[in-house]
Amino acid sequence: MIQLTDIHKTYKVGKKSVHALKGVSLSVNRGEIFGVIGFSGAGKSTLLRTVNLLEKPTSGKVIVNGVDLLQLSERELRLSRKKIGMIFQQFNLLNSYNVFDNVAEILRMNKVSKQVIKRKVDSLLLLVGLQDKAGEYPSQLSGGQKQRVGIARALAMDPELLLCDEATSALDPHTTESILDLLLDINEKLGLTIVLITHEMEVIKKICDRVAVLEQGEIIEQGSVLDIFSRPQAPTTKNFIRTIFDDAIPTMMLNNILVERPVSKVVRISFRGEAALNPVLHSLAVRFSVVTNVLSGSMITVKGMPLGMMLLHISGEEEAIMRAIGYLEQTVHHVDVIQELGVVKP
Numbered sequence: 001m002i003q004l005t006d007i008h009k010t011y012k013v014g015k016k017s018v019h020a021l022k023g024v025s026l027s028v029n030r031g032e033i034f035g036v037i038g039f040s041g042a043g044k045s046t047l048l049r050t051v052n053l054l055e056k057p058t059s060g061k062v063i064v065n066g067v068d069l070l071q072l073s074e075r076e077l078r079l080s081r082k083k084i085g086m087i088f089q090q091f092n093l094l095n096s097y098n099v100f101d102n103v104a105e106i107l108r109m110n111k112v113s114k115q116v117i118k119r120k121v122d123s124l125l126l127l128v129g130l131q132d133k134a135g136e137y138p139s140q141l142s143g144g145q146k147q148r149v150g151i152a153r154a155l156a157m158d159p160e161l162l163l164c165d166e167a168t169s170a171l172d173p174h175t176t177e178s179i180l181d182l183l184l185d186i187n188e189k190l191g192l193t194i195v196l197i198t199h200e201m202e203v204i205k206k207i208c209d210r211v212a213v214l215e216q217g218e219i220i221e222q223g224s225v226l227d228i229f230s231r232p233q234a235p236t237t238k239n240f241i242r243t244i245f246d247d248a249i250p251t252m253m254l255n256n257i258l259v260e261r262p263v264s265k266v267v268r269i270s271f272r273g274e275a276a277l278n279p280v281l282h283s284l285a286v287r288f289s290v291v292t293n294v295l296s297g298s299m300i301t302v303k304g305m306p307l308g309m310m311l312l313h314i315s316g317e318e319e320a321i322m323r324a325i326g327y328l329e330q331t332v333h334h335v336d337v338i339q340e341l342g343v344v345k346p
């Protein structure tokens, strides 16, 4: 559905230039929800705005729906953009228009007949749960309701693609949940492809199929959300995952462990939720003569799929520990040795 190839973007600010995107390539499949996560200044907005050419890249290729957007005339580009909806962190509503007119505006601009507009807007307001707010003005709405108007407006021209620019960043956690549920619903009901940018791993975890991690204008990691959660590679990705599952071990705990069991390892394991873990931990003790302590653990839901994460402290003979870890690697989804304590040098 979208193919970005080797996108560079340099902003000129006076005599200085900012290299905001440095050779970004990614593809988004039809019908999927694709997330781009990164810290502030990473280049997320620039990247998102490249997809509908609100921001023209300095070089690179932008293909949407098989069309090379950079080859289009202004008029052709305007037509193509109708099939790309966009929602914003600050909602961007017209304050002097009521809810109905905010959604109807773009249809009027496209000379759609009055009856069709009425039918269309009513059905969109029903879809976003605002059927009883048609006559109200943005100032009378909560943040979540404003974003629902933003979503209805973005869907007015029946887009195939929806771009979400930090769409939930101005909302409280509860409202964020409900807006993300709405986006999921729209994705499923309308088969709409969604690309979103965010700095919150919660957003990625809840609705995205795939994710790219952007840092200083470069994609440092990308893949399915389940894979990225269970085996993050880059330090920045690991930091984002820590906002969901903290695998840091308090120093006091570490010192106690060292005194009691000098030769040991701390491993982070992740396992698909449906796999029962108890027999695995039991086997470690029985088959490998190691002592296993659970330091912490939690079960998270990644786009409806349960994923377990656990920090284990395994102690015993060095060789037994290694064999135990080998067994874990074959049994659970992923194993990461994150600390080696007092390992005896050969």
Ligand code: ADP
Residues within 6 Å of the ligand: 011, 012, 013, 018, 019, 020, 038, 039, 040, 041, 042, 043, 044, 045, 046, 047
């Ligand atoms: P993010 O969305 O991840 O916060 P942005 O895409 O907004 O990142 O910005 C990436 C970099 O490009 C930043 O260094 C930012 O200051 C710079 N930048 C973004 N837009 C402009 C602009 N219109 N003019 C100059 N520099 C810009």
